[in-house]
Amino acid sequence: MLFLNIRNFGQDYSRMICLPASSAGQSFGNHKNCDRHRTILWLNQAILTDLFNQIEITMGHPCETITGSMMMSGQAMKSEMAALQAKTSRFGNEAVDGFLTEAERAKVMADAAVKLEELFDVLRIDHRNDHNMRDTPARVAKMYVEEILRGRFVPPPAITEFDNVEQCDQLIVTGPIDVRSTCAHHLMPIYGECYIGIVPSPDGKIIGLSKYDRLVDYFSSRFQIQEELVKQIERHIVETTAPRGLAIRISAVHMCKTHRGIRASHDARMITTTYYGCMAEDRDLKAEFLQECVGLQR
Incomplete structure (x- = not known):
């Protein structure tokens, strides 16, 4: 349990800290029957820095005298709280910093x-x-x-890499990969298919084919808009594998459109595509990728 030697602060701080009610404003030492005399004070993250300058924090059992060996310094507590604050709220399609255990x-x-x-x-x-x-x-x-x-x-899936022994530098296309995501605007499902085209670096690596499916599933498992989903998948693959070229194409149905509002047909889809490197510069490669996507459609 946390014990606070409170020097001076009001009751509008937030974040559930339990204190013996009879000890507010006092140092904590030996507290008898304190479990029956507790009050709740709330610590607000926005003023934690100010609060650290006003309190001393120790750890121990509520009915034991707290000794010097059990003291947690203000600096140590700041470090611990900094680690906790690193996992504060982020945008709906962003990972929580540090992930969660x-x-x-x-x-x-x-x-x-x-x-x-x-x-x-x-x-x-x-x-x-x-x-x-x-x-x-x-x-x-x-x-x-x-x-x-x-x-x-949770962290993204590990990438299994293989040496590009034959120095493959031609377009590889995989798909359709199932997309199951959730619209950030109305929290309704998005479902469809993703196609990925890769032009490997001759002296680089080739990743396991199933990893593309896992990456699509990982970034889809957030509150998303489709325009940003393709960019997140692209960015991660570029940063982890450094291909010469990359294309990500998603065709999906948005149930925020089919089950509310206009209540459109399930045949109504949205297509988003992003290109990187030589895939963005070479018109013939783009055309080949799109042709392969048509051939892979179910």
């Missing part, structure tokens, strides 16, 4: 489940007694963290 993901799931319960309450849904929805908040929270938004919380 399994325990941290479990905590996010638990917190999200509580908020989903609150949402159902606002929508006048009796999820506690409805036999169909009794466990829905927990199920949905787990689905978001472990599946729909997995690409925000």
Whole structure:
């Protein structure tokens, strides 16, 4: 448990720190029955720096005298908090800095489940007694963290590289690769196919074919817009494999258009393509890539 020697701060700080109620404004030493006399103070991230200048922080059992050996220096606590702040909120299609451990993901799931319960309450849904929805908040929270938004919380898949022994420098096209993503605007599904064209460097590496599928799935597992999804896939492949040329093409249905608003046909698709290196400069290579995409269509 955290103990704070509070010198001077108000009660509008945020972030759940438990303190013995009888000790607010005092140093903490030997506290009897303090579990029965607790209050909640909230620490706000925006003023943590100021707060560090006003408090001393120690670690220990609430009913034990805290000794010098158990002290955590202000500098050490700053370092720990800096690590935690590195995992603060990011854009919907960006990864959380430092990613999340399994325990941290479990905590996010638990917190999200509580908020989903609150949402159902606002929508006048009796999820506690409805036999169909009794466990829905927990199920949905787990689905978001472990599946729909997995690409925000875990590192990208490892790339398996092979030597380009034959010095292949011709266009390689793979697809269709399934795309399953979620629209950042209305949180509705996006589904379709991705095609990837690669012109390897003769003296570079060739990556395992299945890794392209894994990368598409990884970057799709975020709140996305299709225009940025193709660029994220392109950027990662360029940074990790340094090809001479690269093309990413996605054709997808957006259910924010088919299931709401205009309620368009599922035949209505959006196509986005991005080119890099020689694929952006060589018109014949572009034409070859597009022709191969047509040939690979299901």
